Amino acid sequence: MLKPDVKSQLKTIVGRERFLDAPEDILSYAYDAYVAECVPEAVIFPVNSEEVAHILALASKERIPVTARGAGTSLSGGAVPARQGLALCFTQMNKILQISTRDRYAIVQPGVVNGDLQKALGRERFFYPPDPASFTVSTIGGNVGENAGGPRCLKYGVTADYVMGLEVVLASGKIIRSGSRNVKDVSGYNLTSLFCGSEGTLGLVTEITLKIMPLPEAHRTILAIYDDLEKTANTVADIIGSGILPVALELMDKTVINVVEDATQLGLPREAEGMLLIEVDGITEAVEKEMNRIVAKTRNNGAIEVKQARTQAETDDLWKARRSTYSAFARLAPTCIVEDATVPVSNVPRMVGGIRAIADKHKVRIGILAHAGDGNMHPVISTDIRNKEEWARVQTATREIFELAVSLDGTLSGEHGIGLAKAEFLPLVTNADTREFMAALKKTVDPHGILNPGKFV
Amino acid sequence: MEAEEVHRCVKCGLCLVTCPVYQELREESASPRAKVQLIKHYAARDLPTSPHLSELVSRCLMCGSCTANCPSGVRHDSLFRRMRSDLIDDYGENWKKKVLYHFLTHAAQLHWASKFAAFGRNVVLEKIAQEVKIGNIPLKRLPKFNQKPFRDQIADVIEPLGKPRGRVLYFTGCGTNYIYADVGRATVQVLQRMGYRVGIPKDQVCCGLPLFIQGSVSKTKENILKNIALFTRPDIDAVIVDCATCGSALRHEYPAVLADLQTDTREALELSRKVKDIGEFIFDNVEHLQPFLKATASPTIVTYHSPCHLRNAQGVKTHVEQLLEALPPVDYIRSVDFDSCCGGGGTFFYDHPNLSQRIVAKKIENAKATGARLLATGCPGCRVNLAGNLEETDAIEVVHPIQVVELGLKV
Numbered sequence A: 001m002l003k004p005d006v007k008s009q010l011k012t013i014v015g016r017e018r019f020l021d022a023p024e025d026i027l028s029y030a031y032d033a034y035v036a037e038c039v040p041e042a043v044i045f046p047v048n049s050e051e052v053a054h055i056l057a058l059a060s061k062e063r064i065p066v067t068a069r070g071a072g073t074s075l076s077g078g079a080v081p082a083r084q085g086l087a088l089c090f091t092q093m094n095k096i097l098q099i100s101t102r103d104r105y106a107i108v109q110p111g112v113v114n115g116d117l118q119k120a121l122g123r124e125r126f127f128y129p130p131d132p133a134s135f136t137v138s139t140i141g142g143n144v145g146e147n148a149g150g151p152r153c154l155k156y157g158v159t160a161d162y163v164m165g166l167e168v169v170l171a172s173g174k175i176i177r178s179g180s181r182n183v184k185d186v187s188g189y190n191l192t193s194l195f196c197g198s199e200g201t202l203g204l205v206t207e208i209t210l211k212i213m214p215l216p217e218a219h220r221t222i223l224a225i226y227d228d229l230e231k232t233a234n235t236v237a238d239i240i241g242s243g244i245l246p247v248a249l250e251l252m253d254k255t256v257i258n259v260v261e262d263a264t265q266l267g268l269p270r271e272a273e274g275m276l277l278i279e280v281d282g283i284t285e286a287v288e289k290e291m292n293r294i295v296a297k298t299r300n301n302g303a304i305e306v307k308q309a310r311t312q313a314e315t316d317d318l319w320k321a322r323r324s325t326y327s328a329f330a331r332l333a334p335t336c337i338v339e340d341a342t343v344p345v346s347n348v349p350r351m352v353g354g355i356r357a358i359a360d361k362h363k364v365r366i367g368i369l370a371h372a373g374d375g376n377m378h379p380v381i382s383t384d385i386r387n388k389e390e391w392a393r394v395q396t397a398t399r400e401i402f403e404l405a406v407s408l409d410g411t412l413s414g415e416h417g418i419g420l421a422k423a424e425f426l427p428l429v430t431n432a433d434t435r436e437f438m439a440a441l442k443k444t445v446d447p448h449g450i451l452n453p454g455k456f457v
Numbered sequence B: 001m002e003a004e005e006v007h008r009c010v011k012c013g014l015c016l017v018t019c020p021v022y023q024e025l026r027e028e029s030a031s032p033r034a035k036v037q038l039i040k041h042y043a044a045r046d047l048p049t050s051p052h053l054s055e056l057v058s059r060c061l062m063c064g065s066c067t068a069n070c071p072s073g074v075r076h077d078s079l080f081r082r083m084r085s086d087l088i089d090d091y092g093e094n095w096k097k098k099v100l101y102h103f104l105t106h107a108a109q110l111h112w113a114s115k116f117a118a119f120g121r122n123v124v125l126e127k128i129a130q131e132v133k134i135g136n137i138p139l140k141r142l143p144k145f146n147q148k149p150f151r152d153q154i155a156d157v158i159e160p161l162g163k164p165r166g167r168v169l170y171f172t173g174c175g176t177n178y179i180y181a182d183v184g185r186a187t188v189q190v191l192q193r194m195g196y197r198v199g200i201p202k203d204q205v206c207c208g209l210p211l212f213i214q215g216s217v218s219k220t221k222e223n224i225l226k227n228i229a230l231f232t233r234p235d236i237d238a239v240i241v242d243c244a245t246c247g248s249a250l251r252h253e254y255p256a257v258l259a260d261l262q263t264d265t266r267e268a269l270e271l272s273r274k275v276k277d278i279g280e281f282i283f284d285n286v287e288h289l290q291p292f293l294k295a296t297a298s299p300t301i302v303t304y305h306s307p308c309h310l311r312n313a314q315g316v317k318t319h320v321e322q323l324l325e326a327l328p329p330v331d332y333i334r335s336v337d338f339d340s341c342c343g344g345g346g347t348f349f350y351d352h353p354n355l356s357q358r359i360v361a362k363k364i365e366n367a368k369a370t371g372a373r374l375l376a377t378g379c380p381g382c383r384v385n386l387a388g389n390l391e392e393t394d395a396i397e398v399v400h401p402i403q404v405v406e407l408g409l410k411v
């Protein structure tokens, strides 16, 4: 329990209105989009770096756990305050501070919603490439915390590739700055990258300088349909292996196709074993040429049908199946889990086949969805966590998927992070010395372990 | 309370962007996802009922945007309504609100003149009036009551002009009957012009939704049965409704409430199939209107606010905009947030005046930015709220879309 005088000090820092500790209030900060819950002792909404610094200095002194929270859409439990203490919410630090199209950067506060930034940039014909499917709600601070990706990261790269500079408040309350507004910058350690994906365990990000890009001139989209899942996956490896880099290369298996078709009646081919949604963007002439090569490759690998979108409306239609997947699975059963294991793209065919076999073996409903172009699998599992027996099978299947990924030179998570969900599997991909190095780093910057304790480090 | 529904929420958080209250406060506890969480724990009996819980659950405009966009198909609207009903059982309603409801739902049964006298003598109502503002709306900007209720101003049957095309019944709602008689007159005139015989059952009563939204399920049944008896008729083409809220009641809530109360729903379903919003009906039959529209060299700029009870609850999303676009004397310009809630939300403007004021201020700013002279909206609740928050100096006026259609008629 927070001591009364600590509470009153916190209230002095942010004011009464931005501090909550009623049982009815704090209950809503116990969760994110993962299944675990843990209720914090209080919730606090700072609006500037100085307030964050004061809060952390006090928390360090009083040894109070502090878990940063953006929109709370983490799929790995990153934002769940596993050791209670304070949930520190950045949603009211949501100003876009500067957009410079000349120097191609934007400076934002951490609570800015990805989609709001896209809207502001769109008005200048610019964009910020990382596009998690949660972009309408998730925050840039949370995107940095999880090093978020998205469909178009295949071509453009993930959050860390766009973060040029950070202002970070350390556990002590000291404020540091890393990076700058320069695309090239080697002044000391690359601290910026260190904080990307650190899930709020090393410091709290209070300002972010992002690289931005002009919107591409043209894009083209196709949907290729297969009667064989292996052929589908082989196409992926073939396209990427030949040096073409689409902006998105998404794979859906038969389970996904049928679950989505049940929910949406889009007219998807129910008998198909696999589908690929492929998009290229860039200069009009280049886009045309690349797409022709891609279409040839899908046919060579045995696609039975290739649909090409000619208009924006047709493009939207092709994306509809992909965009409806999460929702279709979420409606099937009370619990919906999106896993995130990732393998080198040449191993995608073996990974896809392996996941299918695991699903069948444990009789778990798993749809295979993947940002296949970069090997990022998204097996979608629909279940009911209240059904103990089924939940146990889901957990076994999940573990086997991780083991399979690791055996194929893969990793646990491409973009959702480790958080609570995958902490126990970390030894599969890191050796003891590596974990000790992480722990040593953590200890140096956060000696009392107040920042998001109970997570992977 | 029974709440299996809560387990369908996967807590993805995508509702945050759809919720006008969350967008304003940027606190998770104001989001639909959080309310589902509270209800889940309340239903599991590990969160006791409390005034604060009641306050948090009531911080909702009941606009239905979360329900309309939820990936998991959670029916937040019905879940929140049942929760409110439980909380009313626990705490009773705020006394001022009770008086307002009573006034609304019983108004039709009283004689109009005696009601005014009652208003003058009722100490409780006087107390409300003394607050100078009702909720977020200054008293002086509240609309005047009709001199006489609309239904007392007009015949029960109005014959079509020109070639008869069909018969409709008109559900006038409390908004038109007591406040906006101008909407009633416009509706009748346009329908008559298009060739419809318009019947206006005199004994119709409040649709009951205002009560129901606040969770007073049992009180609404009487009104529902009465209206069903008057409006469910095989010999008519449509039941026309000019109020988004009444429309959603007649279309969806009547069968749902009766089913909940284990009462026969056949007639309610039959009625539901015939209910049409006035804007929707006219747009669907716009070819019969076209010959009577005048051409103008200098069209009026008009913008639109899409009422939540029309867009989310009835799924009428594009008709009214398309109708406005089809009117030659109108230059329709869409406001950037035309489809977000105005912040009125039934009695939300009364329960949470500051929050409501912040939401409506943005709407008005964006509507004014279109340069429009008229802001059309097909819901008396939205109209009271939007018009009530304009400044004296604002050049924009809030009207019902049917009044815009009326302006476009040849004389």
Ligand SMILES: Cc1cc2nc3c(=O)[nH]c(=O)nc-3n(C[C@H](O)[C@H](O)[C@H](O)COP(=O)(O)OP(=O)(O)OC[C@H]3O[C@@H](n4cnc5c(N)ncnc54)[C@H](O)[C@@H]3O)c2cc1C
Binding pocket: A032, A033, A067, A068, A069, A070, A071, A072, A073, A074, A075, A077, A078, A079, A090, A110, A131, A132, A133, A134, A137, A138, A139, A140, A141, A142, A143, A144, A145, A146, A147, A148, A149, A150, A151, A198, A199, A200, A201, A203, A204, A205, A206, A326, A415, A416, A452, B011, B012, B013, B014
């Ligand atoms: C429907 C859905 C679709 C999704 N799609 C994708 C996808 O395509 N790609 C993808 O990568 N992810 C996806 N996600 C996961 C999630 O949206 C991302 O991880 C996102 O980056 C989280 O952002 P948030 O604002 O919700 O952060 P939160 O969940 O609130 O926090 C995430 C982590 O960051 C930390 N954190 C938050 N703010 C700060 C800060 N200012 N400083 C330091 N640490 C901080 C938190 O402590 C936590 O550990 C999806 C989630 C859902 C529900």
